[in-house]
Amino acid sequence: xxxxxxMYLVNNLIKNNIYDSSYNGTASVAExxxxxxxxxxxxxxxxxxxxxxxxxILAVILVLIILNKTxxxxxxxxCGRNKDAAKYAGIKVNRNTILSLTIAGxxxxxxxxxxxxxxxxxxxYVVETILSTGWTGLSVAxxxxxxxxxxxxxxxxxxxxxxxxTQLQLFTYSxxxxxxxxxVIVFCGALTLPVKLALDKIQKKREQKKEVKA
Amino acid sequence: MxxxxxxxxxxxxxxxxxxxxxxxxxxxxxSGVTNIAxxxxxxxGAFTGTLVLHIAGEEHSNYFILLLALLTSAVAGALYSxxxxxxxxxxxxxxxxxxxxxxxFAPAFxxxxxxxxxxxxxxxxxxxxHISSIPVLGDIPVIGPMFFQNCYVTTFLGILVFLVLTFIIxxxxxxxxxxxxxxxxxxAASAGIDVSRxxxxxxxxSGILGGLGGLIFIIxxxxxxxxxxxxxxxxxxxxxxxxxxxxxxxxxxALFFGILKAIASSYSGISFLSDLPIQAEVYKLIPYVxxxxxxxxxxxxxxxxxxxxxxxxxxxxxxxETGNRRKSRIVIxxxxxxxxxxxLFGIGLQKIKExxxxxxxxxxxxxxxxxxxxxxxxDDRSFSQGSWEGLLKVTNETGKTRKYYxxxxxxxxxxxxxxxxxxxxxxxxxxxxxYLFEVPLWELQNDYPETIFCLIDGSPHxxxxxxxxxxxxxxxxxxxxxxSGFLAGYAAVMDGYRNLGFMGGMEAGAVMRYGYGxxxxxxxxxxxxxxxxxxxxxxxxxxxSYESTPExxxxxxxxYNGGTEIxxxxxxxxxNSVMKAGETAGKAVIGxxxxxxxxxxxxxxxxxxxxxxxxxxxxxxxxxGTFLSGQNVILTAAEDAVGLSMESxxxxxxxxxxxxxxxxxxxKKEITLYSDSDVKSVNDIPCDIVSVELIK
Numbered sequence: 001x002x003x004x005x006x007m008y009l010v011n012n013l014i015k016n017n018i019y020d021s022s023y024n025g026t027a028s029v030a031e032x033x034x035x036x037x038x039x040x041x042x043x044x045x046x047x048x049x050x051x052x053x054x055x056x057i058l059a060v061i062l063v064l065i066i067l068n069k070t071x072x073x074x075x076x077x078x079c080g081r082n083k084d085a086a087k088y089a090g091i092k093v094n095r096n097t098i099l100s101l102t103i104a105g106x107x108x109x110x111x112x113x114x115x116x117x118x119x120x121x122x123x124x125y126v127v128e129t130i131l132s133t134g135w136t137g138l139s140v141a142x143x144x145x146x147x148x149x150x151x152x153x154x155x156x157x158x159x160x161x162x163x164x165x166t167q168l169q170l171f172t173y174s175x176x177x178x179x180x181x182x183x184v185i186v187f188c189g190a191l192t193l194p195v196k197l198a199l200d201k202i203q204k205k206r207e208q209k210k211e212v213k214a
Numbered sequence: 215m216x217x218x219x220x221x222x223x224x225x226x227x228x229x230x231x232x233x234x235x236x237x238x239x240x241x242x243x244x245s246g247v248t249n250i251a252x253x254x255x256x257x258x259g260a261f262t263g264t265l266v267l268h269i270a271g272e273e274h275s276n277y278f279i280l281l282l283a284l285l286t287s288a289v290a291g292a293l294y295s296x297x298x299x300x301x302x303x304x305x306x307x308x309x310x311x312x313x314x315x316x317x318x319f320a321p322a323f324x325x326x327x328x329x330x331x332x333x334x335x336x337x338x339x340x341x342x343x344h345i346s347s348i349p350v351l352g353d354i355p356v357i358g359p360m361f362f363q364n365c366y367v368t369t370f371l372g373i374l375v376f377l378v379l380t381f382i383i384x385x386x387x388x389x390x391x392x393x394x395x396x397x398x399x400x401x402a403a404s405a406g407i408d409v410s411r412x413x414x415x416x417x418x419x420s421g422i423l424g425g426l427g428g429l430i431f432i433i434x435x436x437x438x439x440x441x442x443x444x445x446x447x448x449x450x451x452x453x454x455x456x457x458x459x460x461x462x463x464x465x466x467x468a469l470f471f472g473i474l475k476a477i478a479s480s481y482s483g484i485s486f487l488s489d490l491p492i493q494a495e496v497y498k499l500i501p502y503v504x505x506x507x508x509x510x511x512x513x514x515x516x517x518x519x520x521x522x523x524x525x526x527x528x529x530x531x532x533x534x535e536t537g538n539r540r541k542s543r544i545v546i547x548x549x550x551x552x553x554x555x556x557x558l559f560g561i562g563l564q565k566i567k568e569x570x571x572x573x574x575x576x577x578x579x580x581x582x583x584x585x586x587x588x589x590x591x592x593d594d595r596s597f598s599q600g601s602w603e604g605l606l607k608v609t610n611e612t613g614k615t616r617k618y619y620x621x622x623x624x625x626x627x628x629x630x631x632x633x634x635x636x637x638x639x640x641x642x643x644x645x646x647x648x649y650l651f652e653v654p655l656w657e658l659q660n661d662y663p664e665t666i667f668c669l670i671d672g673s674p675h676x677x678x679x680x681x682x683x684x685x686x687x688x689x690x691x692x693x694x695x696x697x698s699g700f701l702a703g704y705a706a707v708m709d710g711y712r713n714l715g716f717m718g719g720m721e722a723g724a725v726m727r728y729g730y731g732x733x734x735x736x737x738x739x740x741x742x743x744x745x746x747x748x749x750x751x752x753x754x755x756x757x758x759s760y761e762s763t764p765e766x767x768x769x770x771x772x773x774y775n776g777g778t779e780i781x782x783x784x785x786x787x788x789x790n791s792v793m794k795a796g797e798t799a800g801k802a803v804i805g806x807x808x809x810x811x812x813x814x815x816x817x818x819x820x821x822x823x824x825x826x827x828x829x830x831x832x833x834x835x836x837x838x839g840t841f842l843s844g845q846n847v848i849l850t851a852a853e854d855a856v857g858l859s860m861e862s863x864x865x866x867x868x869x870x871x872x873x874x875x876x877x878x879x880x881x882k883k884e885i886t887l888y889s890d891s892d893v894k895s896v897n898d899i900p901c902d903i904v905s906v907e908l909i910k
Contacts, residue, residue: 001452001509004502012495021721022649023624024758028677120627121653121677126758128498128765129445135314142311145543162622166631169619170579170639174329179322181554187297187315188550190307195542 003130011126025125026116035117052114056155059107060148066103067148076100111137139186158182217484219359220775221476224768226365229472230372231256231431235450236457236464237379238423243459244383245416246396246409248523250313251298252424253447254320258294259425260432261324263287264439265331267339275342277367284371284429291425292418294320299417303410306525317447325441334593336787338438338813343367344798364798368430375423380461392416396519399526409526435764437790437814444763456505459518471501479765482755482909483772575609579639580617582609582833585632587650588624589760589786596760596786596807597825601647601670604829612837617641626677629654637662643836645670645829649723652690653677659685666841668832670825671724673846689832690846693823695724696731696887697880698856699782702804702821703735704876705858706780707743707750709868711802715753715778717770717792719760719785726890728784728806728821729754733899733906734887740903748905753778754896755909760786770795780804782821793817802864811862820859828855851880 020027035050067073078086079096087093115133116122140158144151165178235252242249249255266283267275294316301312325335343366347353351362361369383389394402395412403409424447431446432439453471457464478497481487574580582605590598602618609616617639621632629651636644644665646655649672656674659667666687673690675682684690706714716732718725733752740750753773757766770781770792780802783792789806796803796816805811805820828849835841849855860873879885888899896908 001455001502001505003448004452005499005506008495008499008502012493015493015495021756022723024720024722024756031677118627120625122623122625122627125624127761128759128763129442130448135318138310138314139318142308142314143547163631166619166622167635167638169617170635172574172577172617174326175620175622176322176326176329180319180326181551183315183319183322184554185547185551186318187301187312188554189543189547190301190311190315191305192307192542192546193305195545199542199545 003134007128007130010124011128014124014126019126020123023123023125024127025123028121028123029117033117034119034121035114037119050119052118055110055114057152059110060152063103063107064148072096072099108134108137136182139182142186143189145189216359216775219363220772221473221480221484222360223364224476224480224771225469225472226361226369227434227472227768228475228764229468230369231427231446232450232453232471233376233465233468234372234423234430235427235447236453236468237376237461238420238427239451239454240420240457240459240461240464241379241383241392241416241423242420243416243454243522244396244519245392245413246399246519246521246524246526247299247302247413247417248309248313249295249298249417249420249424250310250448250451251295251316252420252450253443253445254313254317255291255294255421255424256428256431256443256447257320257324257441259287259291259428260439260443261320261327261337261428261441262290262425263429264337264339264432267341268337272340272342275340277343280343280367284368284426287425287429288422289425291423291428292421295417295421295424296414298421299414302525303413303417309523309525321441324439328441335591336438336440336593341433341437341794341797343433346798346800366430366434368433372430375426376461376465379419379423383461388415393519395526396521399521403526413526431764435767435791435794436762437794438762438787440762440787452502452505455518456501456508458508458512470504474498474501475765476768479768480772482769483753483774483776483778574617575615577615579636579641580615581641582614582616582643582645583636583639583641584616584618584645584647585629585636585651586618586620587629587648588621589650590647591620592618594786595789595810595813597670598647600808600825601645601829604826605645605833607826607830608833608837614837624650626654626657630658633658633667637665641665643833644668645833646672648672655688656681656683659688663687666836666843668829670829684844684846686844689841689843691828691832692846692848693724693825694848694850694856694887694889695727695821695823696734696889697851698821698823698858699728699731699784700735700738700880700885700887701731701856701858701873701876702728702782702819703732703737704739705735705819705865705868705873706782706804707736707739708872709865711780712749713751713753713777713779715770715773715781716755717766717773717781717783717785717788718756719788720758721756723890725756725784726896728782729896730888730890730893730899732782732821733896733901733904734885737899737901737904738885745903747903750904752904752906753909754906757785757788760788762787762790764791766791767795771799774799774801780818782806784821790814805859809859809862811859811864818864820862822857822859824849824855824857851877852883 014026018027035052037049038051040049067077075091075096078091079093083093116124136158140154141151144154161178161181165175168177169175235256239249239252263283263286266286267279270279298312298316301307302309328335328337345365346363348362352358383392391407392412394407395409399409428443431443453464453467457467474497477487478494481494584602584605586598592599592602605616619632619636621628633644633654642665644667646667646669651669652672652674653676655667655669656676659674669690671692673682673692674684674688714736716729718729736750736752766788773781774795781792782804783789784806793803793814793816797814802818803816805817808822810820811817857877858873860870893899896906
């Protein structure tokens with residue numbers, strides 16, 4: 001629901017404030033305000049890199065620390081694993097839920113800023129469709145198995161095959177293939193049960209063998 | 215009163231698909247399975263349904279075909295939903311993951327298949343199912359015009375389906391058992407119910423309804439399917455939540471969403487609404503904000519099924535997130551990545567089919583390339599199609615290779631990489647279609663001096679327009695659209711139309727020029743005819759999108775309903791929505807860019823510019839080695855580059871002689887016209903007779 005509220009609100013704000021008719025969206029970001037390449041320009045001149053990648057890595061490290069090294073992170077994980085148990089252990093479940101959503105919102109906001117302030121010169125268009133990037137982000141989280149490091153790898157992977165997918169046009173492939181591949185992988189990622197059962201069986205057999213030896 | 219009837223009729227177009235799909239969601243969730251895959255299911259349903267209608271074609275389009283299409287949609291939706299059911303019931307997968315994946319897969323798959331079948335991204339279909347008035351029932355006062363005029367048989371089908379489903383879930387044994395599985399599956403199982411089977415049925419029904427809903431959504435709202443149902447699957451979930459998972463609350467919720475959607479998109483044609491100081495977004499926001507409020511107040515005693523989203527497992531033995539579950543997920547992901555890649559690349563090798571003369575060269579890259587922005591496609595009936603046809607002609611004659619490259623979005627960086635991609639593919643002659651390439655081209659033109667760039671509808675400049683250098687390997691081709699628009703406006707008024715409309719896409723150069731010319735032409739004709747002040751009116755609006763949407767359809771319908779006789783639809787696929795509205799209202803449409811008379815019976819004439827001809831000319835000159843580069847050119851009536859489609863004209867009074875006469879005057883530059891650089895807004899164009907109502 002908030003997807004739509006956000007979309008219409010932003011559309012209205014754009015129309016009344018920073019509208020550029022030739023894009024039917026936000027006016028171009030001034031060059032001085034875009035994320036520069038920083039040290040990357042010097043390292044790899046002539047590329048469209050910007051410092052967004054550092055922010056992304058920073059976010060991963062931050063989330064890793066919060067989740068693994070703080071009391072709050074531990075509480076969060078507890079709430080996710082078993083709400084009731086967490087409650088009985090004296091953890092304020094509601095407070096943690098709200099805080100985790102706040103953090104999620106902050107990171108999503110950061111991501112949005114990276115997208116539109118990048119040297120890529122993107123514009124927010126006044127259209128009535130919800131940006132698919134958010135859903136892609138969800139797929140990335142699922143692919144990364146909700147683990148910060150996994151998400152970093154999954155994010156790079158999805159970005160890589162998306163960009164690579166447009167290059168496929170050189171060989172007369174259509175670009176939709178990429179979306180289909182990501183979708184199939186995400187879908188199959190959900191189908192863990194048969195493999196898990198198989199692994200369980202193998203493990204059991206090994207344990208039995210050990211027992212026999214002992 | 216007629217405005218009221220109109221809003222009710224439009225509400226139905228929005229509300230019925232929402233109602234059906236929300237009922238589908240209800241069945242799935244009541245059985246205990248969250249189904250956020252409904253958006254994808256709707257897309258699949260709409261795709262297969264329109265495919266049937268397309269194959270049947272115009273001459274065979276009858277109610278039997280419609281039934282067949284509906285059945286196909288239902289079956290396709292059901293099959294697709296089974297993927298979700300299998301994952302979430304049998305394999306106890308995370309239901310959000312599977313749903314997200316299916317939503318992502320569906321649009322890509324549909325566009326991919328459409329390309330395979332037709333070499334095009336869009337599937338057009340003829341709709342002969344519109345009923346202007348049902349005999350007897352349509353004549354009943356008040357109720358007749360509300361429900362039985364300007365309607366579709368699918369509307370009644372939707373209501374019937376709703377009633378039957380409500381009965382089933384509330385009163386039958388099956389319905390009660392289904393609900394039990396969603397509330398307390400363990401209790402249901404101990405009462406002897408096969409929970410998994412019930413859940414399969416729940417998802418199956420939601421798949422059937424999702425598929426049906428997709429087609430029912432597409433038929434009244436557009437003339438072609440483009441791989442999208444505009445987020446109505448998600449909207450249906452919102453309706454479900456607002457309706458608190460209860461059929462009799464879902465009905466008003468769907469109607470409420472529908473009516474506000476109808477008002478938000480038609481208010482520009484209804485005078486008392488457009489006078490209110492409320493912006494369109496407010497109407498659109500209300501249903502969502504209200505749903506949130508409802509949720510906030512009812513969350514303590516929420517009616518949502520208790521066990522929704524949790525996989526049911528009779529032994530609870532596989533539910534723990536053990537190390538093996540993690541391990542197995544990694545195994546699966548890696549395996550499926552490899553498998554998917556091999557499989558889809560295999561399918562992908564099937565070259566984009568040689569359909570309707572749109573074939574591209576096989577092999578790596580091509581000498582002649584067309585780069586398209588994210589809004590265009592080679593079958594968009596607009597400048598991208600025109601450019602591609604021009605390239606086709608030249609390359610067919612000379613046997614050179616050609617290829618087109620599409621872009622994922624319209625950011626400068628992405629468009630630049632599109633150009634680089636073409637050059638990487640050894641392109642020597644690159645056509646860029648659309649003004650969005652102005653900045654990307656300006657940034658790249660000096661980097662590739664060996665390549666010839668031909669920009670259609672624009673001239674290169676930097677992002678703040680302070681530098682407009684055109685490199686020696688570049689040419690910017692612009693058209694005097696104001697002349698073409700002028701002819702359209704002139705012809706419309708000369709033909710006898712008095713209440714005109716102009717619906718532009720985005721407020722961009724070419725669209726503005728068409729619009730300004732249209733107004734000037736109407737004024738010129740009105741003067742010639744000696745009409746009085748206020749005799750001719752023009753409603754004028756930029757819709758802000760080149761997409762074919764239900765909103766555009768409703769806006770055009772509202773204008774027609776409010777007295778507009780003819781609309782100049784100036785914005786790519788958006789025009790298809792206007793044509794649809796014209797067909798249902800029995801009113802006229804003026805097409806744009808190319809001769810669009812073949813698209814719809816409502817198109818009486820088209821304001822054209824000769825894109826394909828100019829691309830052909832430029833490419834031919836390049837082959838000859840006499841390419842005129844390093845400049846921007848404006849092609850006008852004097853070069854015969856703009857004009858009306860008089861060969862296919864359906865205008866009754868406007869004759870070829872009249873056309874030739876006014877065209878001659880234009881070509882000799884005897885008429886003052888305004889370009890987007892001359893005036894800031896359409897209101898600045900001096901008009902004595904025509905009154906222009908600019909709608910923001």
